[in-house]
Amino acid sequence: MFLCSNGLSIESCYIFLFAPENFVFLKQTLFSFLSMSLLNNSCDPNCVIVFEGPQLHLRAVREIHKGEELTISYVETMTPSPERQQHLRRQYCFDCDCLMCQSRSKDADMLAGDEQAWKEAKEVINTMGASKSQEEWEQVLVKCRTLLKNNVARLPDTNIYQLKVLDLAMDACINLGLLEEALLYGNRTLEPYRFYYPGFHPLRAVQMMRVAKLQYSQDLFPQALETLKQAYDIMKVTHGTEHSLVCDLMMLKDDCEASMPLG
Numbered sequence: 001m002f003l004c005s006n007g008l009s010i011e012s013c014y015i016f017l018f019a020p021e022n023f024v025f026l027k028q029t030l031f032s033f034l035s036m037s038l039l040n041n042s043c044d045p046n047c048v049i050v051f052e053g054p055q056l057h058l059r060a061v062r063e064i065h066k067g068e069e070l071t072i073s074y075v076e077t078m079t080p081s082p083e084r085q086q087h088l089r090r091q092y093c094f095d096c097d098c099l100m101c102q103s104r105s106k107d108a109d110m111l112a113g114d115e116q117a118w119k120e121a122k123e124v125i126n127t128m129g130a131s132k133s134q135e136e137w138e139q140v141l142v143k144c145r146t147l148l149k150n151n152v153a154r155l156p157d158t159n160i161y162q163l164k165v166l167d168l169a170m171d172a173c174i175n176l177g178l179l180e181e182a183l184l185y186g187n188r189t190l191e192p193y194r195f196y197y198p199g200f201h202p203l204r205a206v207q208m209m210r211v212a213k214l215q216y217s218q219d220l221f222p223q224a225l226e227t228l229k230q231a232y233d234i235m236k237v238t239h240g241t242e243h244s245l246v247c248d249l250m251m252l253k254d255d256c257e258a259s260m261p262l263g
Ligand SMILES: C[S@@+](CC[C@H](N)C(=O)[O-])C[C@H]1O[C@@H](n2cnc3c(N)ncnc32)[C@H](O)[C@@H]1O
Pocket: 006, 007, 008, 037, 038, 039, 040, 041, 042, 091, 092, 093, 094, 095, 096, 097, 098
């Protein structure tokens, strides 16, 4: 009952409780969850939580003054404020009055462009499940290509549904081994990600790392190095230099450097 009364990551908590390989972490995990569940929400938080295997790490993403409250975001911040607020009200029973919600900052950008076009895109996205088989990914890619073609002059890449289509198209291409095409979509996501996840945001860094891997796969070593460098600058804050993802990043950086033409 006590666990259920805390809003944060309860589903993940059950996974930890029932996974035998995690018993050894139980005490520290429970402590982590319980202390992290004291954190309140802000849609522009000063902390993030990142996973490292079975552990949760709470990391500050900007300078925090003595006495200032630590906050995390309970919701995906790349969501218009009425939707965020509705989710927070339904799931966590409070009205969010953070600065982002008060100013409705970026709402207009999220839904910019032709309303009918983004509503269609939203509908199509909602019908796509978590694809697994080759055939399903092929179907996803066909739908994404059609939407992107039809919406060239109707939606900017900063429209969140257009951005989700680009992300899905990128995933589908990666799963189908179409890496050159995946990179085209990935490149288009970087600027909107920078806009919606400014400063130090783990999702932006991870997206940059995905794009860097695609650049590397296309032998675009200087570009991949630059993207990795930018991702590292974010990840050293959001993940910390010891995090396994940052170690992966450093290995990719070494591979890139080793592949660069001499001179
Ligand atoms: C995970 S708990 C957070 C810790 C809780 N404030 C406490 O003192 O134990 C989630 C609950 O905190 C409250 N809460 C979190 N963020 C809030 C915010 N920005 N404004 C008002 N209430 C908030 C809501 O009641 C929510 O259901």
